[in-house]
């Protein structure tokens with residue numbers, strides 16, 4: 001989501017911030033100097049830096065796209081080989097339901 005105005009009322013300009021060698025598209029307020037980095041860019045940073053174990057890269061496998069399940073999810077939701085994962089679209093987000101195999 002792109003903001004058009006800062007909390008202070010100043011207008012935002014596009015800017016690229018570099019953090020540990022990772023370039024992120026951000027916005028900076030011309031009035032107070034506040035920098036806004038979108039959540040999607042933060043996620044990308046975490047993924048590149050391997051900081052978030054809850055982020056997965058999508059890979060191509062034949063005609064499908066494959067995503068692995070994070071270890072924390074496997075443990076918390078007791079996911080086993082053969083279980084089914086159901087995707088429920090909710091607007092721009094997807095809810096994932098784990099259905100255990102008998």
Ligand SMILES: [Zn+2]
Pocket residue numbers: 006007008009010029030031032033034
């Ligand atoms: Zn501002």
